[in-house]
Amino acid sequence: MPAHEESSNPLVRERAHLAASRAALRAMREDVQALDIRDVTANWVNAAVLQSQIDDRIKALADLSHTPLFFGRLDYLHVVGAEKAEGSEGERFYIGRRHVHDAHGDPMVIDWRAPVSQPFYQASRNNPLDVDHRRRFGYTGGELTAYEDEYLTDPSETEQTSKLLQAEIERPRVGPMRDIVATIQPEQDEIVRSDLGGTVCVQGGPGTGKTAVGLHRVAYLLYAHRERLARTGTLVVGPNRSFLHYIEQVLPALGELEVQQATVEDLVAARVEVRGTDESAAAVIKGDARMAEVLRRAIRSHVTPPVEPVVVVRGSRRWRVPAYEVEEMTAELLARDMRYGAAHEALPQRIAHAVLVRMEEAGEAPDDRVQNAVARNPAVKAAVKAVWPAVDPAKLVLRLLTDAEFLAAHAEGILGDDEQKQILMAKPARSVKAARWTAADAVLIDEAADLVARTHSLGHVVIDEAQDLSPMQYRAVGRRCSTGSATVLGDLAQGTTPWSTGSWEQALFHLGKADAVVEELTAGFRVPREVIAYASRLLPAISPGLTPVESVREAPGSLAVREVAAAELEAAVVAACEESLHHEGSIGLIAADARIPALAAALAAAGHACLSPGEETTAASRLTLVPASLAKGLEYDYVVLDEPAAVVDGEPDERTGLRRLYVALTRAVSGLTVLHAADLPEQLA
Numbered sequence: 128m129p130a131h132e133e134s135s136n137p138l139v140r141e142r143a144h145l146a147a148s149r150a151a152l153r154a155m156r157e158d159v160q161a162l163d164i165r166d167v168t169a170n171w172v173n174a175a176v177l178q179s180q181i182d183d184r185i186k187a188l189a190d191l192s193h194t195p196l197f198f199g200r201l202d203y204l205h206v207v208g209a210e211k212a213e214g215s216e217g218e219r220f221y222i223g224r225r226h227v228h229d230a231h232g233d234p235m236v237i238d239w240r241a242p243v244s245q246p247f248y249q250a251s252r253n254n255p256l257d258v259d260h261r262r263r264f265g266y267t268g269g270e271l272t273a274y275e276d277e278y279l280t281d282p283s284e285t286e287q288t289s290k291l292l293q294a295e296i297e298r299p300r301v302g303p304m305r306d307i308v309a310t311i312q313p314e315q316d317e318i319v320r321s322d323l324g325g326t327v328c329v330q331g332g333p334g335t336g337k338t339a340v341g342l343h344r345v346a347y348l349l350y351a352h353r354e355r356l357a358r359t360g361t362l363v364v365g366p367n368r369s370f371l372h373y374i375e376q377v378l379p380a381l382g383e384l385e386v387q388q389a390t391v392e393d394l395v396a397a398r399v400e401v402r403g404t405d406e407s408a409a410a411v412i413k414g415d416a417r418m419a420e421v422l423r424r425a426i427r428s429h430v431t432p433p434v435e436p437v438v439v440v441r442g443s444r445r446w447r448v449p450a451y452e453v454e455e456m457t458a459e460l461l462a463r464d465m466r467y468g469a470a471h472e473a474l475p476q477r478i479a480h481a482v483l484v485r486m487e488e489a490g491e492a493p494d495d496r497v498q499n500a501v502a503r504n505p506a507v508k509a510a511v512k513a514v515w516p517a518v519d520p521a522k523l524v525l526r527l528l529t530d531a532e533f534l535a536a537h538a539e540g541i542l543g544d545d546e547q548k549q550i551l552m553a554k555p556a557r558s559v560k561a562a563r564w565t566a567a568d569a570v571l572i573d574e575a576a577d578l579v580a581r582t583h584s585l586g587h588v589v590i591d592e593a594q595d596l597s598p599m600q601y602r603a604v605g606r607r608c609s610t611g612s613a614t615v616l617g618d619l620a621q622g623t624t625p626w627s628t629g630s631w632e633q634a635l636f637h638l639g640k641a642d643a644v645v646e647e648l649t650a651g652f653r654v655p656r657e658v659i660a661y662a663s664r665l666l667p668a669i670s671p672g673l674t675p676v677e678s679v680r681e682a683p684g685s686l687a688v689r690e691v692a693a694a695e696l697e698a699a700v701v702a703a704c705e706e707s708l709h710h711e712g713s714i715g716l717i718a719a720d721a722r723i724p725a726l727a728a729a730l731a732a733a734g735h736a737c738l739s740p741g742e743e744t745t746a747a748s749r750l751t752l753v754p755a756s757l758a759k760g761l762e763y764d765y766v767v768l769d770e771p772a773a774v775v776d777g778e779p780d781e782r783t784g785l786r787r788l789y790v791a792l793t794r795a796v797s798g799l800t801v802l803h804a805a806d807l808p809e810q811l812a
Contacts, residue, residue, distance in 0.1 A: 141200075141264065142271050144221065148196050148235045152227045156188040187225070187382040194380060195266045197223030197236045198309035199247050202260035204280065207243050217259060222247045224308055225382045239308045240350040248316040255279035263309070265291045296652050296680075304374045304762070306381055307339045310652070318646055319343045323352050323587065326643035328615040328631050332676035333662070333793030334654035338760060341589045341616045342374060346381045348587055359586030359611060362387045364394070364604055366592040369741030370760045374591075391600050392566055394607065395573035398521050403563030407625045407779050409549045413567035414597025414626045416637055417541050422575050424537040425527055426467050429518055430457060437510045439482050439501055444489075446482045453478060457514055468579040471515050475502040478510065520575035521559045524568060529555035570599045573606075582606040592759055593617040593634060597626035601637035613640055620670035621759060623787045625779060649674050653762065655682035658799045662792035665810050669786045685798045693804040696770065697729040703767045703800045704735065704750060710797070712764025713744045713751065717791045719773035720754040726769060727752055759790050766795035772805040785810065 164177050190196065203217035220237045222244045227236040237244050246256040259280050265273030275291045278284050295310050311319065318340050321327050327344070331337030345363065349356055363378075363386055365371040371388045378386050392401065405413065412418070437448040456477040460470040479501035486493045501507060527534050529552050538547055556562035564572075576582070588608040590596070594617035596604070604613075615635065619628070628634040635643045651659055656678040663675040691699040700716065707714045716737070718726055730737050730752065737752040738744060740761060744751065753761065755774045768774075768791055775784030785808060792799065 138271070138274060141274060144235070145196060145271050147229075148221070148223075148227050149190055151229050151235050152188060152190050152196065154230065155227065156185060156190075159184050159188060183384055186379075186384055191380065192269045194224065195264065195269070195271070195309070196227065197221040198264050198266075199223075200260075200262040200264075201244070201247055201250075201258050202262075204257050204259045207257075217257075220244070224306070224380065238350065240347045245316070245320065248311050249313050250279055251313075252279050263289060263291045265294065293680075304338070304377055306377050307336060307343065308381070311340075311343065312336075312650065312652070314648065314650070315340050315343075319347050321644075323348050323355075323612055326613045326615065326635070326638075326640040328593075328617075328635060328643050328645045329648060330618065330631060330645060331616070331648035332618050332620065332651065332673075333659060333790075334651035334678065334796075335648035335676060336652055337616045337618070337648055338374065338591055339377070340648070341591060341614045342377045343381075344614050345386055345587065345589055346378060346383050349383050349386075352586075356586045357385070359584070360387065361385070361587045361589075362389065362585050362607060363589045364389055364391060364591065366390065366595060366759060367757060369739070369757050370592070372741035372743075373761055391596065391603060392569070395569040395603055398572050398576065399559065399562070399564045399569055401564050401566050401569055403565045403568075405565045405567050406549075410565070410567045411597075411626050412542065412546050412550050413565075413571060414599045416598035416602065418571060418599055419574055419602060421527070421534075421538045421541055422523070422571065423578060425523055425533070426518055426575065426578050427461065428537060429467075430461060430515055431513065432457065433510065433514050435510075437478055437506055439504050439506050441501070441504075446485050448478055448481045448485075452481060453510065453514065456481075460515075466577075466579060466581055467518060469581075471511070471517060474515050475507050475511050478502070478507050479504075518575075518579055519559075520572050520579055523575050524571045525556065525559055525562055527571075528552045528568070567597070567599070570597070570603050573603050574599060577606050582609070584608055584610040586611040587613065589614045589616065590638075591616045592621070593628075594619050594622040595624045595627050595759075596634070597624070598633075598637040601628075601634055602639070605637065605639035609639060613638065613643070615640075615643065620666055620673050621786060621790050622670075623756075623759070623778070623783055623790065625783065627786075647674065649677055651676040651678035652680065653796050654678055654793050655680050655685040655795070655797070655799075657682060657686040658795055659793060661686055661688075661799075661811070662789055665785050665789045665792075665808075668810050669782055669789055682797065685795070686801075687799070688801040688803075688807075690803055696802065696804045697725060699802050700726060700767060700769050701729050701733045701735070703802060704730070705733075707765040707767060707798070707800070708750065710765055712797065713749050713762075714765050714767070715751050715753050715758075715761065715763030715794055716767045716769065717753045717755055717758050717774075717794060718769035719777040720756050721777060722769055722773055723752060723754050753794075755787050755791050758794055761794055762796055763794055764797045766791075766799050768792065768799065768801045770803050770805060771801060771807055771811070772803065775808055 159181060162181055164174060199222040201220045201222060205217050207218055220243055222239055223236040224239060226238040228234050246258045250256040250258040250261060261277045261279060263275045264271055273291060275289055292310055315336055318327055318329060329337045329340060345361055367390060375388060433450045433453040436450050437453060439446045456474060460473060479498045482501050483493050483498050528550060531551060534547050585607050588604060590604055590613060593615045631645050635641050659676050659678045666673055666675055704714060704716055735750060737750045738748060740751060740753050740757045771788050774788045774791055778784035778787050
């Protein structure tokens with residue numbers, strides 16, 4: 128043990144600090160629980176708001192027994208922020224998931240997001256950042272069991288890979304996704320701490336931690352800009368409900384309880400019920416950004432030049448605004464390209480103002496109340512209804528998709544004749560409620576609604592698996608952060624929708640964030656090197672030019688590819704699952720969607736119950752049966768992959784099928800077993 132160690136048994140001292148910190152956190156929680164708000168609230172509304180804030184604070188101060196309260200320690204050479212005088216004594220900070228202080232207000236644990244904590248992730252021997260000594264802690268079942276030291280300013284020490292860091296990354300996982308605050312790497316930390324004002328796009332292959340980086344960036348921004356984001360709101364957009372359920376515990380574990388989570392379908396489904404599905408070709412056209420201009424034209428077509436003057440009767444006087452003057456007002460509003468609804472509200476005020484000018488010229492002295500009264504005059508309201516009628520977004524889209532002439536008039540020069548035929552409803556519905564709306568239709572309605580009235584913008588939005596969004600879906604999400612910023616996460620090689628984006632530049636343009644910074648994560652920490660190298664054989668076919676992930680983890684024996692007879696395939700899959708269940712951690716059986724019923728029956732016959740994607744694994748139930756279409760974003764310690772050729776054949780074209788296979792091959796953290804009766808895709812040979 129080095130001469131500069133602080134005691135003969137530091138583990139005892141660290142356990143004592145852990146116990147004291149837990150006691151301090153408990154006292155902080157009890158102090159909040161003891162607050163009496165009866166004499167400080169003016170009414171029941173204030174009381175309810177304050178009580179809600181107190182309840183959230185109590186939840187945020189919960190001590191999760193299975194989660195380490197601190198995971199690291201920094202010993203600085205000098206007092207942080209003070210002038211570095213020779214011989215001065217440094218400070219010591221314990222780094223954890225949240226701030227904990229003692230009864231005197233002195234910190235016992237520092238929040239990982241605080242500036243003083245950043246060197247825990249960034250300090251190195253080349254740049255120690257005034258840190259003499261970094262300590263990492265190891266835990267078993269919430270109990271502190273190990274520690275590991277790095278003396279960053281000691282020239283006699285050689286740089287080594289942290290065994291505790293590696294063990295934490297590789298720790299078997301049961302339950303939902305967990306945070307990575309103890310294992311954030313320097314390149315990840317730079318993205319996490321990037322400023323709120325800028326949008327960041329993270330291209331990251333499997334196992335690079337891009338999802339975790341995005342979630343931790345939200346947690347960091349809420350720490351650094353809490354008041355602003357409390358007013359404007361934050362949102363995490365995921366590809367499906369299973370994925371959102373899988374990640375939903377990460378932010379609460381970091382003390383952040385107020386972040387909304389939704390799919391794109393959730394965001395746009397408020398106005399209509401989605402009950403139908405589109406053919407692939409129709410969905411691609413509806414998701415094309417050109418549809419935004421078709422909708423814009425269709426909405427503006429409702430504006431009709433006036434043919435008669437507006438005559439307002441007040442008392443014994445009649446005030447006349449000629450048609451040409453109303454037409455000039457209409458042309459001006461159109462030229463300003465205002466929201467359709469805002470212009471609809473502005474036009475009666477413009478007409479009323481013209482009447483007031485005439486009143487003043489006649490010697491009267493009208494005020495604002497008179498103008499508002501004139502704007503509500505039946506003659507003015509009738510004129511506005513005729514010239515600039517209200518538009519219902521859903522009714523507009525229904526007409527476009529059912530009236531071939533109306534669509535042709537507004538898609539001329541934008542969509543070809545065949546494209547127009549593709550998106551027309553086969554069975555036109557008589558009403559909005561009767562229509563079998565598709566997911567792509569709901570996005571069109573959302574676009575139309577924004578053309579009528581501006582969509583509310585949040586302060587920050589995270590979009591995960593963003594490569595699968597269509598241009599129109601990007602626009603829908605972009606509206607939710609038009610005055611805020613975004614974190615865009617994805618992997619171009621994992622694009623498995625017919626409309627998946629070809630480049631991040633295109634995607635960011637449609638999102639409305641063309642000036643975003645694009646970062647690439649190429650170091651893999653989760654998927655073993657043998658597994659990612661095997662999957663990367665597909666990259667030249669599915670995403671030429673994309674940098675393959677370089678995994679830092681070697682795991683000999685982590686990949687097994689077995690050919691079996693077709694009649695024995697299901698039995699072999701069940702046997703492989705049973706073999707995997709002998710290991711610790713979660714097991715995912717991934718198969719083409721069409722193969723799921725047969726495999727479920729085979730597992731049931733063998734006495735194995737299985738979970739659905741997103742359902743929480745437990746020590747007693749660790750096997751999940753995963754359709755390939757829902758595998759994206761999920762991770763399992765061990766994966767059994769059934770019949771790769773069926774995964775490829777389950778998609779409308781080979782490239783999409785190979786991308787789906789790439790996703791399935793890269794879900795394993797510790798081991799992958801591939802079983803096949805049919806020939807493997809030639810790219811894997």
